[in-house]
Amino acid sequence: MEAVFSACVGLLTACGIYLLLRGRTFPVVVGLTLLSYAVNLFLFSSGGLTLDGGTVLGATDIYADPLPQALVLTAIVIGFAMTAFAVILAMRARADLGNDHVDGRVPSKQQASSTSTESRSGEKR
Amino acid sequence: MTHLTIMPHLTILPVLVPLIGGALLMLPPLVGHPQRQRLTGIACSLILLAVSINLIQATSNGQMLLYAVGDWQPPFGILLVADRLSTMMILLTSLLGLGSLLYACAGTDEQGALFHPLFQFQLMGINGAFLTGDIFNLFVFFEVLLIASYALLMHGGGKPRTRAGLHYVVLNLAASAVFLTSLGILYGTLGTLNMADLAVKVQQLPESEAPLVAVGAMLMLFVFGLKAAILPLHFWLPQAYSAASAPVAALFAIMTKVGIYAILRVYTLIFGDDAGTLSHLIAPWLWPTALLTLSFAAIGLFTSPNLRRMVAWLVLMSVGSILAVVSFHRPEATGAALYYLLHTTLVTGGLFLLMDMISQQRYKASDRIVGARPVAQPALLGGLFFLGSIAVIGMPPLSGFVGKALLLKSAHHVNEMIWYWPALLGSSLLAIIALSRAGSSIFWRVSGAPSEKRTHPLEVMATLVLLASSPLMTIFGGTISEFTHATAVQLYDTHHYIEAVLSVEAAP
Numbered sequence: 286m287e288a289v290f291s292a293c294v295g296l297l298t299a300c301g302i303y304l305l306l307r308g309r310t311f312p313v314v315v316g317l318t319l320l321s322y323a324v325n326l327f328l329f330s331s332g333g334l335t336l337d338g339g340t341v342l343g344a345t346d347i348y349a350d351p352l353p354q355a356l357v358l359t360a361i362v363i364g365f366a367m368t369a370f371a372v373i374l375a376m377r378a379r380a381d382l383g384n385d386h387v388d389g390r391v392p393s394k395q396q397a398s399s400t401s402t403e404s405r406s407g408e409k410r
Numbered sequence: 411m412t413h414l415t416i417m418p419h420l421t422i423l424p425v426l427v428p429l430i431g432g433a434l435l436m437l438p439p440l441v442g443h444p445q446r447q448r449l450t451g452i453a454c455s456l457i458l459l460a461v462s463i464n465l466i467q468a469t470s471n472g473q474m475l476l477y478a479v480g481d482w483q484p485p486f487g488i489l490l491v492a493d494r495l496s497t498m499m500i501l502l503t504s505l506l507g508l509g510s511l512l513y514a515c516a517g518t519d520e521q522g523a524l525f526h527p528l529f530q531f532q533l534m535g536i537n538g539a540f541l542t543g544d545i546f547n548l549f550v551f552f553e554v555l556l557i558a559s560y561a562l563l564m565h566g567g568g569k570p571r572t573r574a575g576l577h578y579v580v581l582n583l584a585a586s587a588v589f590l591t592s593l594g595i596l597y598g599t600l601g602t603l604n605m606a607d608l609a610v611k612v613q614q615l616p617e618s619e620a621p622l623v624a625v626g627a628m629l630m631l632f633v634f635g636l637k638a639a640i641l642p643l644h645f646w647l648p649q650a651y652s653a654a655s656a657p658v659a660a661l662f663a664i665m666t667k668v669g670i671y672a673i674l675r676v677y678t679l680i681f682g683d684d685a686g687t688l689s690h691l692i693a694p695w696l697w698p699t700a701l702l703t704l705s706f707a708a709i710g711l712f713t714s715p716n717l718r719r720m721v722a723w724l725v726l727m728s729v730g731s732i733l734a735v736v737s738f739h740r741p742e743a744t745g746a747a748l749y750y751l752l753h754t755t756l757v758t759g760g761l762f763l764l765m766d767m768i769s770q771q772r773y774k775a776s777d778r779i780v781g782a783r784p785v786a787q788p789a790l791l792g793g794l795f796f797l798g799s800i801a802v803i804g805m806p807p808l809s810g811f812v813g814k815a816l817l818l819k820s821a822h823h824v825n826e827m828i829w830y831w832p833a834l835l836g837s838s839l840l841a842i843i844a845l846s847r848a849g850s851s852i853f854w855r856v857s858g859a860p861s862e863k864r865t866h867p868l869e870v871m872a873t874l875v876l877l878a879s880s881p882l883m884t885i886f887g888g889t890i891s892e893f894t895h896a897t898a899v900q901l902y903d904t905h906h907y908i909e910a911v912l913s914v915e916a917a918p
Contacts, residue, residue, distance in 0.1 A: 305584060310576070317583050324590045331598035353597065356546060360590055363553045367583050370560060374572075374579055377564075381572040387580070389573040 286334060290326070297323035308392070310375035310385045317371060321364035329357045420468065421477035421492045423461045424500050424537035427454060432530030448515040451526040455508040458533065462501040469497045470893070472900060474910045476543075484543070484911055485607035491543035491911060494897040495748075499540040499671055502752055503664050506759050506876065507533050513763050513872035514657035521566035521655065528565070532558035532661065539668050543911060545596070546603045548672065549589050552637075556582050559665065562658045563650060574653035577646050581636065589633040595626035605679055606911035609904060612685045620687050627681055631673070631692050638669025638729050640696075641703040648710060651722035656766030659718070660759040660876070666729050667755055674736060674744070679904050696737035701833050704730030708837030712844045717765040717777035720848060721758055724802055727837055728754035734830055735820050741902045745895035746816035752890070753809040753883055757801045760876030764794050767865045767873065768852060779848045781855035786864050792853045794873060799845040801880035804838050809883035814838065816891065 297319050304316025332350025339345035375385065382389040419426075431454030440446050468475060475492040478484065492500075511529060519525040535555025542548050560582075564575045597603055599619050600611040615623060632643070639647040647666070651659050673692070681691050707726035714720040728750070735747040765777050768791050775782030785791050797808070804810035814834065821830045883890055900906070 301587075305580075313580055317580065317587075320584065320587045324587045324594075328590055328594040331594035333598075352603075353594075356593070356597070359546075359550065363550070363586070366557070367553075367579075367586070370557070371579055371583060374560075374564075374576055378572045378576050381567075381569050387576060389569070389576075 286336070290330060290334060294323050294326050294330075297326070308386055308388075310378060310387055313387060314368065314371050314375055318368055321360075321368065325357050325360055325364065328360055329353050331356075419477070420461070420465060421475045421490050421541065422479070424458060424465070424504075424541060425490075425534055427458050427461060428530040428534035428537065431457075432527040432534065435527040435530065436524070444520055447526045448519065451511055451529065452508075452515065454530055455504065455511050455533075458504045458537075459501075459508055462497065462504045465492055466494075466497040466501050468492075469494055472896070474907070476911065485602050485604035488547050489543040489604060489911060490541045491907075492541060493907070494893075494900050495671070495674070496540045498748070498752070498893070498897055499667070500537050502667075502755055503533060503536050503540070505879070506664050506755060507661060509756075509759060509763070509872050509876040510657040510660040511872075512875065513660065513766075513869050516866035516868040516872075518566070518655050518657050522564075524561070525565055528558050528561050529661070532562060534558075536664060536668060540671060543605050544603055545605055545608065545676070546593055549586070549593060552589070552668075553586065555665070555668070556586070559662065562661070563654050565658055566655045568653075570649075570653040574646075574650040578650045581646050585633045585636045588629050592626040592629035592633070595622060595629070599623050599626070604911070605675070606908045608680045609682070609684070609908055610912070612680055612688060615686070615688070617687070624688055624691060627677075627688065627691050628695075630676060631695065634669045634672045634676070635699070636669070638666050638673065638733065639703075639726055640729065640733060641699045641706060644703060644706075644726055647726055648714075648719055648722040651725060651762075652716070652718040656763050657872075659721075659762040663725055663755050663759040663762065666725060667751055670729065670732055670736070670751065673733070674901065678739075678901055679907060682902070682904050684904065690739060693737050693739060696733055700730050700733035700737060701829055702730075703727075704734065704833045704837050706730075708840040711837075712840045714844070715778060717768060717779065717848060717852075718762065720844065721761045721765055724761065724841070725754075725758050727841070728758065731814075731817055731834055731837075734833070735817055738820065738822075738826065740820070740822075741898040742895065743820035743898075744901065745891065745898035746813075746820040748894035748897055749883075749891050750813035750817055752894070753813045753880065754802070756876050756879040756883075757798060757810065760873050760879075761798045761802060763869065763873040763876065764791070764798055767791060767869055768795070771861050771863050771865065772852075773861060773863070779851050781851055781857065783858045784856035784860040785853070786861050788853055788860075790865075790870065792849070794877060795849055795853070797880070798877050799849065801877065803841045803845060805842075807884055808880045809887065810880065812884055812887045812891070 301316045301320030301323055304312045307313060332353040335347060335349045338347045338349030340349060379385045384391055434440060435447055435450055440450055469492055477490040479488045532555055535551050535558055538551035539548055542551055560579050563578060564571050599622050600608055602608055602611055636643040651662055654662060677692050681688050683689055704727055707723045707730055711720055711723035714723060732747045732751055735743045768785060769777035771785040772782050801808040801810045804814035818831060821827045
């Protein structure tokens with residue numbers, strides 16, 4: 286179970302970081318989401334992975350560590366709010382700057398292919 | 411403990427006052443009435459100032475105030491710890507907050523919605539980060555101050571702010587993920603999150619687990635380094651600080667210091683002298699990066715095209731000078747760094763406000779360093795510019811001089827001096843050239859009729875409140891430097907901290 290779990294966390298982190306390094310805001314936001322999933326899973330496992338552990342005192346002999354669950358809940362709430370904020374900010378940037386590139390302008394290499402359509406749709410706003 | 415019985419809830423008030431104030435500011439009797447909002451906001455800031463003065467008096471004899479939230483005893487519950495360092499930082503925050511808020515009340519607050527509540531929540535997050543004795547709670551307060559700062563940075567809108575805001579938000583979200591990862595590693599290996607308990611557990615750590623904890627500690631340095639903006643992680647700062655509206659930028663002058671505070675706290679208490687193989691983990695990283703930050707910021711300052719960006723680089727320069735001295739890991743050196751920290755936060759905050767007043771009076775030329783129409787109040791603005799520049803460069807007689815002299819004195823060994831002295835003195839020289847060039851372009855290379863836009867008296871007052879700290883810090887230099895020295899000594903006396911926290915009994 287540990288191997289599968291850690292492989293999942295690793296894969297999510299790798300995908301998250303790859304997307305985070307992209308130039309457009311949408312992949313960046315998706316990357317942040319994946320990264321926060323990976324982190325939440327990782328945090329959840331920090332108390333050790335317990336099978337069939339009880340949550341109520343007296344129910345069983347083995348208990349799951351309750352603290353990581355509380356930490357993950359906090360992290361999920363914060364991460365969710367932050368992602369929502371990042372989405373709104375990305376849309377605002379698209380409206381203000383006329384394109385969805387993280388730097389607010391499309392690098393010159395791509396300009397030939399994409400600027401013409403984008404700047405036109407940006408001006409319409 | 412006697413103090414606890416008299417004013418048992420004093421310790422949590424720096425968090426509660428802005429929280430309640432911010433919530434009140436969003437309710438119907440206040441929302442939509444700018445005058446009422448301003449009065450309430452200023453009242454909250456004054457109460458916060460009174461509370462922090464009270465706190466600093468209560469802790470000035472070396473006593474620690476402990477507050478177990480919800481009466482959950484450490485190491486299990488969340489604990490707030492007010493010692494000299496925390497209360498000093500809180501007093502600094504409330505002073506800076508008051509100055510920035512006064513400035514905002516002259517009109518900046520009406521450029522966007524919800525300025526006043528956000529401002530209070532920002533103060534709450536900063537104060538909470540200074541007070542908490544629990545490392546996960548530190549994460550939570552970091553997030554509180556970040557959420558508020560995201561919105562405050564965008565206050566007023568406009569293209570540069572959106573662009574800077576996007577970078578700032580994405581970088582900080584990524585840093586939050588890294589922070590959580592390092593917390594997970596620390597909890598997984600050490601089994602606790604209370605800072606004092608972590609310090610005890612690190613000492614008992616088996617040799618085989620040490621590398622994993624070291625990874626956690628280094629990841630945390632990355633997060634604090636991003637907050638403090640040390641060199642490879644500084645790229646967001648000049649853009650964000652120069653794009654933000656003036657009172658927000660002035661308040662943000664404390665944000666890099668939150669990172670410095672966290673580095674000081676975590677790497678003296680948890681990974682300090684007693685941590686075995688893990689002690690002095692960060693010194694080999696902090697020392698070169700801090701020196702590079704200092705030198706790089708001086709070059710950035712020298713090449714800035716406008717005044718706000720200059721002040722942003724000045725903030726970065728102060729971060730470099732402070733952290734290099736912090737990396738010596740000696741109480742005397744840290745005491746000097748803390749004196750300089752107090753000085754630089756208030757002065758750079760005041761400079762952000764001053765640059766905004768100058769740019770308002772120059773119409774289209776704004777704060778670009780070019781010749782243009784003269785400002786309407788050259789004597790007032792020029793005088794303040796002169797005062798602020800002397801203070802920030804570190805020329806006698808103002809507090810920058812005292813601060814930099816203390817910093818230079820704190821380098822004892824030859825290989826410390828050989829790197830630190832040239833970096834600090836060289837960057838000061840570049841700062842003199844850059845600031846005198848900027849000042850002469852703006853106040854002397856003028857043509858045409860003076861502009862007519864005069865500055866609101868409240869704005870002048872707010873700037874004076876912050877810049878006047880510099881002469882005051884010179885006059886009371888002896889008292890303040892003794893206090894910062896005592897603060898540093900208490901910070902390095904980790905046995906006392908651990909004993910006080912882990913033996914806490916019936917707290918309210």
